[in-house]
Amino acid sequence: MLGFLAQDFDRGIARMGKDVADDVLVARAQKGDKNAFGLLVRKYQYRVTELVSRFVSDSEAVDVAQESFIKAWRALGGFKGNSAFYTWLYRIAINTAKNHLVARGRRPANQDIDVADAELYGHTERLSHSDTPEAILLGDEVQNTVLNAIQDLPADLRTAILLREIEGMSYEEIAEAMDCPIGTVRSRIFRARTAIEETLRPLSN
Amino acid sequence: MTDSTKNFKLDERLSAFLDGEASVKETHELLDHIERYPHIHAVLDQHHRLRARLRGEFHASLDDGFVGRVLAEIDAPDEYKSSNILAFRQAKGKMPKLMRATLGMAMAASLAAVTVLSVQALLPSSDGAFPVITADLSGLERRIDSRHAASMSAEDLAELNHYLISHNNSSIDHGLNSTMGFMRVAADDGSDFFEAGR
Numbered sequence: 001m002l003g004f005l006a007q008d009f010d011r012g013i014a015r016m017g018k019d020v021a022d023d024v025l026v027a028r029a030q031k032g033d034k035n036a037f038g039l040l041v042r043k044y045q046y047r048v049t050e051l052v053s054r055f056v057s058d059s060e061a062v063d064v065a066q067e068s069f070i071k072a073w074r075a076l077g078g079f080k081g082n083s084a085f086y087t088w089l090y091r092i093a094i095n096t097a098k099n100h101l102v103a104r105g106r107r108p109a110n111q112d113i114d115v116a117d118a119e120l121y122g123h124t125e126r127l128s129h130s131d132t133p134e135a136i137l138l139g140d141e142v143q144n145t146v147l148n149a150i151q152d153l154p155a156d157l158r159t160a161i162l163l164r165e166i167e168g169m170s171y172e173e174i175a176e177a178m179d180c181p182i183g184t185v186r187s188r189i190f191r192a193r194t195a196i197e198e199t200l201r202p203l204s205n
Numbered sequence: 206m207t208d209s210t211k212n213f214k215l216d217e218r219l220s221a222f223l224d225g226e227a228s229v230k231e232t233h234e235l236l237d238h239i240e241r242y243p244h245i246h247a248v249l250d251q252h253h254r255l256r257a258r259l260r261g262e263f264h265a266s267l268d269d270g271f272v273g274r275v276l277a278e279i280d281a282p283d284e285y286k287s288s289n290i291l292a293f294r295q296a297k298g299k300m301p302k303l304m305r306a307t308l309g310m311a312m313a314a315s316l317a318a319v320t321v322l323s324v325q326a327l328l329p330s331s332d333g334a335f336p337v338i339t340a341d342l343s344g345l346e347r348r349i350d351s352r353h354a355a356s357m358s359a360e361d362l363a364e365l366n367h368y369l370i371s372h373n374n375s376s377i378d379h380g381l382n383s384t385m386g387f388m389r390v391a392a393d394d395g396s397d398f399f400e401a402g403r
Binding site: 045164 | 280
């Protein structure tokens with residue numbers, strides 16, 4: 001259901017440019033600010049866990065993700081900012097997952113998934129299959145709710161959120177496409193997310 | 206500006222911050238704000254969850270304690286680091302089957318040997334009295350005497366005695382009951398006395 005959204009998002013995220021917040025957080029974390037690193041963990045925990053769960057079982061994915069962040073913290077001093085932080089983090093996560101498989105005597109996937117693939121992992125073969133029927137049903141319900149919520153949004157909010165989440169456009173690009181100030185884009189995206197969240201709340205509870 | 210307007214503006218700024226679209230100045234301001242008001246983390250988590258759902262990245266097995274566990278791990282002094290969780294699990298899986306079996310058998314054999322020796326040395330005598338193993342604790346050289354362990358070499362007895370005392374002390378140190386209810390170890394002259402018993 002949301003598969004096409006996820007794939008479009010993968011295409012979109014590859015287009016996203018530099019993340020100001022990441023740069024600031026990384027700079028602070030490199031000076032030893034653990035709270036700043038905590039915000040980076042908070043931000044990427046889902047993405048990293050989802051990424052490594054394509055290599056290892058769901059029950060192992062959280063541990064592998066945790067280990068990836070710990071390794072990232074230890075290696076952070078060596079991060080020069082030549083790539084985006086998440087690209088660097090993905091590389092660590094993939095290596096951690098692969099090492100985990102080798103150590104457990106399991107062979108990593110034949111296909112060599114590199115960082116570029118990681119950013120487009122929606123297109124890669126899923127390597128672990130542990131979705132339970134309940135999880136799939138709930139997932140479908142959530143996905144349908146999200147899709148319906150997006151459909152129900154006023155046109156300007158819907159366009160803004162789709163351009164951001166699906167096309168991966170920056171606020172500036174969206175402002176240009178929608179012919180409005182950046183402040184308006186920021187407001188529309190926020191309001192769209194709030195509306196979607198409202199519809200999801202009963203399911204979360 | 207009302208509180209709700211303020212909150213709305215803050216949420217909007219947080220939304221932009223999480224998109225990496227806040228300015229550098231604004232980002233620093235927000236970070237300082239988050240540091241001052243840690244409850245904002247809950248709002249951030251809400252934003253992150255929604256993003257994960259929109260992007261099909263939501264992982265149900267991720268619990269609220271994930272970030273805390275990562276921070277606790279990087280905060281822990283080296284000697285307390287559990288790092289890594291995976292290494293321990295991997296090490297367990299790594300040991301060849303044959304080696305595991307051999308190690309298990311060796312441990313079982315050691316335990317059986319100690320048990321047999323202990324029982325032989327500590328069985329009550331024909332007059333019903335419990336045996337007394339005495340050790341000369343005053344000198345460096347340890348001398349063991351036991352009426353019921355005559356067939357054992359002095360070295361073996363010393364080893365056994367040492368093992369039993371250490372084992373018992375270790376159990377008590379760890380808050381466990383004494384493991385030997387009937388053994389008594391005393392110095393030759395009776396002045397230095399150790400009794401293992403419940």
